[in-house]
Amino acid sequence: MAFERVCSLDDLWQGEMENFEVSGTEVLLIHLDDGSIHAIQSICPHQEVELVNGSLEGKVLTCSMHLWQFDVSSGEGINPTHAEVAKYPVRVDGEDIFVDTKGIEPKFTLA
């Protein structure tokens, strides 16, 4: 495990998501309304589209391009179910958010 400090809680309010580079990997950090924080791959597993441009409702992220949907708390695809996004471990220590990307590659799914 190699957790790296990404930002502070003040940088990512509840309901917000933002891209960060962590150890050379582009990561989408998401702060859900329930207070939980999740890190997933920044690119949609379907095509080369930034998921940060999608919409977030509860824990469901919808890609802006073809409306594929993912549960950001598990990384599992909701529609289609055979797609999934890579999840990175997140740790919150005080006000700081840490993410570990070591050994985890983004996932890609053909339609």
Ligand code: FES
């Ligand atoms: S690029 Fe995201 S659903 Fe197609």
